[in-house]
Amino acid sequence: MTTSKASTTSIAAKYGTARRTVTVHVNERDVTREVSTRTTLADFLRDELGLVSVHLGCEHGECGSCTVLFDGHSVRSCLMLAVQTDGHTVETVESLAGNPAELHPIQEAFAEEQGLQCGFCTPAMVLRTKEIIETGRDRELTDAEVRHEISGILCRCTGYQNIVRAVQSAQRRCRGGGRDA
Amino acid sequence: MKPPPFTYCDPESVDEAVALKSEYGSDSLVLAGGQSLLPMLNMRLARPEVLIDINKIGDLQRIERWDDILEVGAGVRQYELEDHQLVGELVPLLPEATGYIGHIECRHRGTVGGSLAHAHSAAELPCTAVALDATVVVRGPSGIRTIEARDFFQGRMTTALEPEEVLVAVRYPVTPQAAGHGFVEVARRAGDFALAGAAAVVNLGEDGCFTSVSVGVSSISDTPVRASAVESALIGEAPTENNIARAAEEIVPSVTAADDLHATHDYRRHLASVVVRRAITAAVARAHERRNGT
Ligand code: FES
Ligand code: FES
Numbered sequence: 001m002t003t004s005k006a007s008t009t010s011i012a013a014k015y016g017t018a019r020r021t022v023t024v025h026v027n028e029r030d031v032t033r034e035v036s037t038r039t040t041l042a043d044f045l046r047d048e049l050g051l052v053s054v055h056l057g058c059e060h061g062e063c064g065s066c067t068v069l070f071d072g073h074s075v076r077s078c079l080m081l082a083v084q085t086d087g088h089t090v091e092t093v094e095s096l097a098g099n100p101a102e103l104h105p106i107q108e109a110f111a112e113e114q115g116l117q118c119g120f121c122t123p124a125m126v127l128r129t130k131e132i133i134e135t136g137r138d139r140e141l142t143d144a145e146v147r148h149e150i151s152g153i154l155c156r157c158t159g160y161q162n163i164v165r166a167v168q169s170a171q172r173r174c175r176g177g178g179r180d181a
Numbered sequence: 182m183k184p185p186p187f188t189y190c191d192p193e194s195v196d197e198a199v200a201l202k203s204e205y206g207s208d209s210l211v212l213a214g215g216q217s218l219l220p221m222l223n224m225r226l227a228r229p230e231v232l233i234d235i236n237k238i239g240d241l242q243r244i245e246r247w248d249d250i251l252e253v254g255a256g257v258r259q260y261e262l263e264d265h266q267l268v269g270e271l272v273p274l275l276p277e278a279t280g281y282i283g284h285i286e287c288r289h290r291g292t293v294g295g296s297l298a299h300a301h302s303a304a305e306l307p308c309t310a311v312a313l314d315a316t317v318v319v320r321g322p323s324g325i326r327t328i329e330a331r332d333f334f335q336g337r338m339t340t341a342l343e344p345e346e347v348l349v350a351v352r353y354p355v356t357p358q359a360a361g362h363g364f365v366e367v368a369r370r371a372g373d374f375a376l377a378g379a380a381a382v383v384n385l386g387e388d389g390c391f392t393s394v395s396v397g398v399s400s401i402s403d404t405p406v407r408a409s410a411v412e413s414a415l416i417g418e419a420p421t422e423n424n425i426a427r428a429a430e431e432i433v434p435s436v437t438a439a440d441d442l443h444a445t446h447d448y449r450r451h452l453a454s455v456v457v458r459r460a461i462t463a464a465v466a467r468a469h470e471r472r473n474g475t
Contacts, residue, residue, distance in 0.1 A: 011201070011231065015190045037189035037232075040223070059182035060220035064286060073260075073289040079219040080290070081212075083189060084236060128286075151371040152284025 022086035026051070027095035035082045042066045044082035045092060053093040053123040057154070064153035067124035068092050074131050074152075093123040096130070105173040106130055115166030117157035124153045129167050133174045140171050184222035191234040195320060198235055198347050203322040205231045206344035212236070213256060213295035216287045241294070241349060246271060251353045252318075255294020259306075260285065262293070271355045274313060274362040278305040278380055281364065284372040294348045297333070300340045302438075303374040303400035307334055309364070311405045312380040312397030315353045321346035334404035359471055360384045363463025365456045366399075369443070375400045376444045377452035379408075379460035383420070385468050391415045396460065401436040401453045408432050411457055420465040429458035 023032045045051040057063035066077045069091040096104035116122040146164045209231035221227040241256030251271045262279045296306040310330035366378035378399040386392040396408035414428035
């Protein structure tokens with residue numbers, strides 16, 4: 001089927017051009033920006049908002065390093081368009097601690113358990129851990145359960161064992177509200 | 182690895198989406214959850230002139246029961262099926278199979294209609310739709326059309342959906358209370374495409390023998406396959422280990438997938454009978470549990 005230029009123009013008139021203005025609630029602040037409708041959420045967060053904790057490993061939904069929380073759910077930000085987040089909420093790891101000198105209990109758990117090496121997968125792992133805790137079961141997950149829950153995020157460094165321990169430690173910290181050894 | 186330019190439309194009604202689809206036909210693509218389409222755009226395997234984002238259409242996000250049918254809107258997110266009470270009660274195979282789709286991050290966005298329209302032969306929802314005798318509901322310029330799942334999948338990632346139509350819902354017959362279901366996949370890693378998978382629903386009569394068997398098999402051919410030969414080999418038989426194993430072998434001639442990076446043809450022939458046997462065995466165990474009220 002061929003399409004005349006004229007009809008494309010009429011659609012463009014109704015829906016706006018290849019650019020749109022969006023207002024997104026990112027890390028507890030409303031931000032308004034004009035975006036190209038083909039910009040992915042990941043590129044928007046990194047390039048427009050400077051949230052470079054969003055790591056791009058593959059840009060086609062294989063590695064999970066670009067995971068963010070969209071309306072509270074973990075999603076791959078390379079597989080969404082920025083324009084789709086208009087009126088929605090996005091969280092990245094930058095939102096966790098009050099200031100850059102502090103660590104959130106989940107981040108403390110990753111540091112203490114050495115749940116990271118190069119750190120490329122870590123922001124995704126931390127956010128996924130937050131989601132696991134929030135959608136939470138009230139008991140600590142077994143090793144096998146944690147491995148299943150984080151299976152959408154590839155880590156090329158750690159062999160996962162310390163990440164599993166970090167997730168369990170984070171669960172204890174956030175549940176008890178206190179620290180543990 | 183960035184999407185090519187397109188005209189982005191985000192209609193809020195099915196009517197509007199159908200109007201766009203009628204106007205742009207194969208120059209347009211529907212964006213649902215985007216878990217397959219976004220990678221295709223990022224890799225420039227797809228270059229639609231117009232992208233029709235259906236995520237704002239509330240009418241596509243309903244889950245409803247009427248009579249003996251569970252109707253699931255095309256825009257329902259896959260993770261919603263996993264612990265939806267009505268879905269679990271009426272068609273328990275669905276939540277079970279859905280848990281095998283990719284990873285949770287994909288199921289948070291991926292939709293029911295998107296999986297069916299993408300029609301990957303390894304995918305769980307197409308295979309389940311074929312096993313459950315589901316009906317696909319599509320809308321085009323001349324109105325609604327319904328297509329049996331087994332006619333909907335026509336070839337490798339090819340469906341009966343016309344370029345000017347939009348997939349709007351899937352209708353699943355409610356599974357009888359006493360039936361048992363099973364879903365089994367073999368994949369190298371959690372969340373990978375299945376090397377082979379099977380979905381089964383069975384009913385056992387008063388005498389304990391099979392009164393009905395439905396089995397769908399994924400990843401062994403261009404489309405999900407209905408294992409008719411396996412089914413007819415079991416009707417009237419007792420659900421013994423031997424009978425199930427022997428009947429499961431009947432799937433082997435349906436394996437047409439050629440050798441690929443992930444498995445050889447011969448290995449898939451072997452796996453096909455294994456997943457069919459396991460899925461039926463799991464379904465029989467559930468049917469027994471239900472009968473014994475556990
Ligand atoms: S960059 Fe998004 S999944 Fe790899
Ligand atoms: S710490 Fe390097 S990828 Fe996970």
